[in-house]
Amino acid sequence: xxxxxxxxxxxxxxxxxxxxxxxxxxxxxxxxxxxxxxxxxxxxxxxxxxxxxxxxxxxxxxxxxxxxxxxxxxxxxxxxxxxxxxxxxxxxxxxxxxxxxxxxxxxxxxxxxxxxxxxxxxxxxxxxxxxxxxxxxxxxxxxxxxxxxxxxxxxxxxxxxxxxxxxxxxxxxxxxxxxxxxxxxxxxxxxxxxxxxxxxxxxxxxxxxxxxxxxxxxxxxxxxxxxxxxxxxxxxxxxxxxxxxxxxxxxxxxxxxxxxxxxxxxxxxxxxxxxxxxxxxxxxxxxxxxxxxxxxxxxxxxxxxxxxxxxxxxxxxxxxxxxxxxxxxxxxxxxxxxxxxxxxxxxxxxxxxxxxxxxxxxxxxxxxxxxxxxxxxxxxxxxxxxxx
Amino acid sequence: xxxxxxxxxxxxxxxxxxxxxxxxxxxxxxxxxxxxxxxxxxxxxxxxxxxxxxxxxxxxxxxxxxxxxxxxxxxxxxxxxxxxxxxxxxxxxxxxxxxxxxxxxxxxxxxxxxxxxxxxxxxxxxxxxxxxxxxxxxxxxxx
Numbered sequence: 001x002x003x004x005x006x007x008x009x010x011x012x013x014x015x016x017x018x019x020x021x022x023x024x025x026x027x028x029x030x031x032x033x034x035x036x037x038x039x040x041x042x043x044x045x046x047x048x049x050x051x052x053x054x055x056x057x058x059x060x061x062x063x064x065x066x067x068x069x070x071x072x073x074x075x076x077x078x079x080x081x082x083x084x085x086x087x088x089x090x091x092x093x094x095x096x097x098x099x100x101x102x103x104x105x106x107x108x109x110x111x112x113x114x115x116x117x118x119x120x121x122x123x124x125x126x127x128x129x130x131x132x133x134x135x136x137x138x139x140x141x142x143x144x145x146x147x148x149x150x151x152x153x154x155x156x157x158x159x160x161x162x163x164x165x166x167x168x169x170x171x172x173x174x175x176x177x178x179x180x181x182x183x184x185x186x187x188x189x190x191x192x193x194x195x196x197x198x199x200x201x202x203x204x205x206x207x208x209x210x211x212x213x214x215x216x217x218x219x220x221x222x223x224x225x226x227x228x229x230x231x232x233x234x235x236x237x238x239x240x241x242x243x244x245x246x247x248x249x250x251x252x253x254x255x256x257x258x259x260x261x262x263x264x265x266x267x268x269x270x271x272x273x274x275x276x277x278x279x280x281x282x283x284x285x286x287x288x289x290x291x292x293x294x295x296x297x298x299x300x301x302x303x304x305x306x307x308x309x310x311x312x313x314x315x316x317x318x319x320x321x322x323x324x325x326x327x328x329x330x331x332x333x334x335x336x337x338x339x340x341x342x343x344x345x346x347x348x349x350x351x352x353x354x355x356x357x358x359x360x361x362x363x364x365x366x367x368x369x370x371x372x373x374x375x376x377x378x379x380x381x382x383x384x385x386x387x388x
Numbered sequence: 389x390x391x392x393x394x395x396x397x398x399x400x401x402x403x404x405x406x407x408x409x410x411x412x413x414x415x416x417x418x419x420x421x422x423x424x425x426x427x428x429x430x431x432x433x434x435x436x437x438x439x440x441x442x443x444x445x446x447x448x449x450x451x452x453x454x455x456x457x458x459x460x461x462x463x464x465x466x467x468x469x470x471x472x473x474x475x476x477x478x479x480x481x482x483x484x485x486x487x488x489x490x491x492x493x494x495x496x497x498x499x500x501x502x503x504x505x506x507x508x509x510x511x512x513x514x515x516x517x518x519x520x521x522x523x524x525x526x527x528x529x530x531x
Contacts, residue, residue, distance in 0.1 A: 120456070133524070197455050
């Protein structure tokens with residue numbers, strides 16, 4: 001965005017991901033927001049605008065994000081609620097960046113949270129414009145899509161089940177080093193492959209679960225950032241795209257014969273073009289890993305490798321924390337679960353920690369550039385590129 | 389299946405029929421076939437659409453199995469660990485027409501293969517609250 005105001009992240013906060021019976025989604029959002037404000041050294045009264053993301057706020061499982069003003073203070077702040085499928089958090093950050101770049105505001109809070117019911121997502125077909133028969137007959141399951149996209153990809157590009165198990169094992173290993181992660185017990189590849197088959201080829205320990213959590217960042221005009229912090233992280237680009245006709249998307253009863261790239265391809269391309277940064281310059285990568293196939297396919301869709309190359313990259317440990325292209329260093333969705341409104345901000349929180357050199361046991365060696373990407377229903381993807 | 393069987397939704401497949409086929413629309417402008425019937429062509433936006441019938445046979449483009457009990461709703465059947473039978477779903481590619489998702493029947497889960505020739509069938513699915521047998525479409529491997 002040459003000539004326009006750059007945006008910096010000056011504070012970050014997170015509520016651990018997992019299951020918290022005594023807490024509401026809003027509680028977790030408030031915790032994350034307070035932590036981000038404290039990290040930035042700003043008071044709630046200094047916040048000129050806020051954007052809050054929660055998918056559950058439109059599904060009856062959480063309060064609307066702006067309800068948190070009653071906990072943080074009714075300052076009259078402009079507060080916008082965002083619910084945009086699995087791109088909810090990315091969209092919230094994107095809106096905040098637009099406000100700052102346009103010169104409307106100088107400093108704002110972006111927060112996302114959710115608390116989904118246990119078990120697989122079970123949306124009403126009508127909410128996605130589908131006939132009731134689609135749900136009646138047992139096809140309204142996101143996990144079936146993950147499995148079917150992956151089965152075709154494995155068939156076309158020679159990806160093995162061992163690679164899926166290696167990716168899942170890495171997620172749990174990384175999460176063991178992340179105190180905020182949900183599933184921190186390392187599982188071996190054999191244990192992952194031997195766990196219950198849920199949707200061929202995906203076993204129980206491969207699939208991420210709907211979960212709970214919150215994350216937040218404080219953003220401001222880049223030229224003001226050093227007034228607040230010695231380690232600002234700059235938002236070089238943020239993008240969001242929806243599906244094109246012909247791409248293979250979640251919960252689609254049919255597809256035309258023609259093929260189109262998925263929205264992650266378009267979102268990543270737009271993001272790298274806007275940032276003027278090459279894939280090879282990225283030091284730490286967070287992609288949507290609803291299961292190992294999503295991680296490996298999104299790496300290719302975002303341009304980090306060729307289709308099929310993942311088999312060799314994963315085998316030689318390239319995507320491990322100390323490999324040349326560390327992926328999902330905090331355990332990703334596989335080990336953190338999926339609170340949709342928070343997921344994208346969890347990725348951004350992790351990249352900020354890494355760029356600040358504060359990731360502790362899971363620190364990547366001196367990263368300068370980080371990338372995040374989410375994907376999900378109803379065929380949306382959002383990406384960010386962050387730099388030190 | 390009996391004469392009193394009812395389709396799970398109108399307009400999805402030919403019924404009754406000895407050789408059932410899926411139903412949709414074809415665009416009068418760009419010729420795209422869509423499933424099920426669309427009021428407007430999802431590719432070009434034209435409202436000039438007419439009813440169309442898909443081929444009966446196609447090839448399996450991708451598939452998976454459903455080995456845990458889906459939540460009900462939206463799943464119409466209320467299952468327990470004792471009653472639940474894992475099932476398969478997949479997309480069948482009808483050449484130059486569409487790839488359409490459906491349940492797969494009459495095949496062991498281990499025997500499914502991408503590229504297999506499949507045919508469209510109509511099978512009993514459930515009994516509704518009026519005691520009627522409800523039928524839906526499915527795909528099965530061609531013997």
